[in-house]
Amino acid sequence: MRGYGQYCPIARASEVFAERWTPLIVRNMALGCETFSDILRGAPGLSRTLLAARLRELQRHGLLSRDQGPGHSVRYHLTEAGTDLWQVCLALGAWGVRWLELAPEHLDPYPVLWAMCRSADPAALPDRRVVVRLDFPALRPPTRFWLLYEHGDAEVCVHSPGEEDLVVVADPAAFTRWHMGWTTWAQAVRAGHIAVTGPCDLVHAFPTWNPHSRFADVRPEPHVLAAVPASEPVRRPADTAGPKTA
Structure with missing residues (x-):
C-alpha cells in the first residue's frame, strides 16, 4: 500500500491497518491462531502468497513475532503492539455492528461456525465425541458443514468427520441473527427457521456449546435491523440416528 x-497518526496507522486482510489476520491471531494454516483457515479467500506477504509486513512493523517451534514448525504471536491493534479491530467491529447493514452476501455460514469454534469454552463442550451436521438449503448451491466436538475442542469441517449425532437445518440469515444475539435459539426454532434432529439431550445442549459473537452486546441502529435479510422456513432433517425431538 502506498503511504x-x-x-x-491516523494516516500512519492506516498505512498498516488499512491493508486488505490485515485486520482479519490480526483477528485470527487474537482468537488463538498461531500457525500459518490456522490463520489461513480463518480467512476464506486469502491466498497463501498474500498471507505470507502480510505476515512479513506485520513482523516488520513489530506487530507479531515469528518463533521456531518443534520439528521446524513456525508459530506466530501478537506482540504488545499487535495486541493493542486488536483493540482497534474490536472498536471497528462494534462500529460495524451498530451502523452497517447485513446483506445477503454477508451470510456465508463458515465464518460464523469458525468464530464459534475459536471462541468456544472447553468447559461448556460435551465430554465425549459429538459430530453435528449443518445444512443451509437456502444457499445456492446448498451448503453443508460439520462441527466436531472432541477432547474439549471444537472444529468446523468441510468434509464429514464420521458418524453424525445431530443434524441441524438452518436458514443462514436466522443462524447469523442468533449468533449476533439478535434472536434466541428457541425463537428461531419456533419460527421454523432452524430445525434440529437427534437425541433429546444433545438437541437441548447444542446451543449452549456455541458462544454468541463477542459483539452481541452491541445494539444495531434500527435501520440496520430493518435491513437484515428475511429468513426462510426449513424442513426438519430425517436422516440421522437416535430419538427424534422437536
Whole structure:
C-alpha cells in the first residue's frame, strides 16, 4: 500500500491497518491462531502468497513475532503492539455492528461456525465425541458443514468427520441473527427457521456449546435491523440416528 506521506497518526496507522486482510489476520491471531494454516483457515479467500506477504509486513512493523517451534514448525504471536491493534479491530467491529447493514452476501455460514469454534469454552463442550451436521438449503448451491466436538475442542469441517449425532437445518440469515444475539435459539426454532434432529439431550445442549459473537452486546441502529435479510422456513432433517425431538 502506498503511504500517505503525512505525520498524522491516523494516516500512519492506516498505512498498516488499512491493508486488505490485515485486520482479519490480526483477528485470527487474537482468537488463538498461531500457525500459518490456522490463520489461513480463518480467512476464506486469502491466498497463501498474500498471507505470507502480510505476515512479513506485520513482523516488520513489530506487530507479531515469528518463533521456531518443534520439528521446524513456525508459530506466530501478537506482540504488545499487535495486541493493542486488536483493540482497534474490536472498536471497528462494534462500529460495524451498530451502523452497517447485513446483506445477503454477508451470510456465508463458515465464518460464523469458525468464530464459534475459536471462541468456544472447553468447559461448556460435551465430554465425549459429538459430530453435528449443518445444512443451509437456502444457499445456492446448498451448503453443508460439520462441527466436531472432541477432547474439549471444537472444529468446523468441510468434509464429514464420521458418524453424525445431530443434524441441524438452518436458514443462514436466522443462524447469523442468533449468533449476533439478535434472536434466541428457541425463537428461531419456533419460527421454523432452524430445525434440529437427534437425541433429546444433545438437541437441548447444542446451543449452549456455541458462544454468541463477542459483539452481541452491541445494539444495531434500527435501520440496520430493518435491513437484515428475511429468513426462510426449513424442513426438519430425517436422516440421522437416535430419538427424534422437536
